[in-house]
Amino acid sequence: MAHRKKTLGGGLPELRRALADAGAGAAGWYEVPKSKKAPKQARKAVEEGAEVLFVWGGDGMVQRCVDAVAGTAVTVAIVPAGTANLLATQLGIPRDVAAAVDIGLHGERKRYDLGKVDGEHFAVMAGAGFDAALIEDADRSLKRRAGKLAYFRTALRHVRDAPVGTIVHLDDELWFAGDATCLLLGNIGTIAGGIKAFDDASPFDGRLEVGVATAHGALQWARTLARMSTGRTDRSPFVRMASAKRVYAEFTEPVLLELDGGARKPVKRLEAEVAPAAVTFAVPRSR
Incomplete structure (x- = not known):
């Protein structure tokens, strides 16, 4: 799940290469022009059987995707391509495409609480x-x-x-x-x-x-x-x-x-x- 206006390293082409090098090149690919468009695509990925949802973007993009998959068994893997990247920093995920992909595929899976405001x-x-x-x-x-x-x-x-x-x-x-x-x-x-x-x-x-x-x-x-x-x-x-x-x-x-x-x-x-x-x-x- 990629916010196409966000940048990190070599951009989305580097993300595609990193996923392919890790053997995940055939994974579903979803791009959105703004974060508010992400929930619909994230829910579609869940319906199509996604086990890991990579999220390329900032905190707003991650929040939209997390809201869409909350309560499911899907693992959210963050590739921090935003400005503040508060959540990625707290989780220890570096601003490095290859490292973030490796964590997404091989890192520990851990359940976290969420807050919920007006649904x-x-x-x-x-x-x-x-x-x-x-x-x-x-x-x-x-x-x-x-x-x-x-x-x-x-x-x-x-x-x-x-x-x-x-x-x-x-x-x-x-x-x-x-x-x-x-x-x-x-x-x-x-x-x-x-x-x-x-x-x-x-x-x-x-x-x-x-x-x-x-x-x-x-x-x-x-x-x-x-x-x-x-x-x-x-x-x-x-x-x-x-x-x-x-x-x-x-x-x-x-x-x-x-x-x-x-x-x-x-x-x-x-x-x-x-x-x-x-x-x-x-x-x-x-x-």
Whole structure:
């Protein structure tokens, strides 16, 4: 499953050669012009009997494919050809076509939890508010020119975004009520730039990490991001954190939503839950 606009090494021709050299040259081949076209093709591959689904692309492409195959026996093998590649980095998959193919064919198979927001699965993190706004603002052209710096540049545009009235229930108990600038749900704890948003996140514990940020303005966000970069995030005075199996949130006005770095439509409410051991990834055997 290949996002034809993404590049890595010698591009898709190198991927074809690597698969052929490994004896998998006769495998089904699916290309899409954008990640939102991937789920239909991924489901088709499953219906045709695929056992391993190679995904060439970034976190958004991987998320779309993972959502399509969640709950099946198909193994997802990532070839990280995106900008941030957060999930591939966490899984220990290098930005090397031949090495990624070898892991996909011969690596360890391991079941991972997923998060699920309003019926759609994510592997790393979902966010509403500040996080989603800066991701949507870091459009494709800017990401191509500036890479990971795109996220930090766009963050500067949103540090003064007004807080929104937010209510969050965790496992049916009221947990937060007040003004907030960001709600994060984490399955894996690291975000763009290598910043650890959730120090205790684990994709094997059957829970989602939950964080609410109340930071507003350049100074408070600078303090919050500095704490995230140099110490435990939960020690910031502008962050509240917990974990849960189910999350329900309401907002007084629509806020942008993102799943694994892919912007979605604004929402005034969301329901999330953990999907335990919902997908199999191919990972290096040393892990």
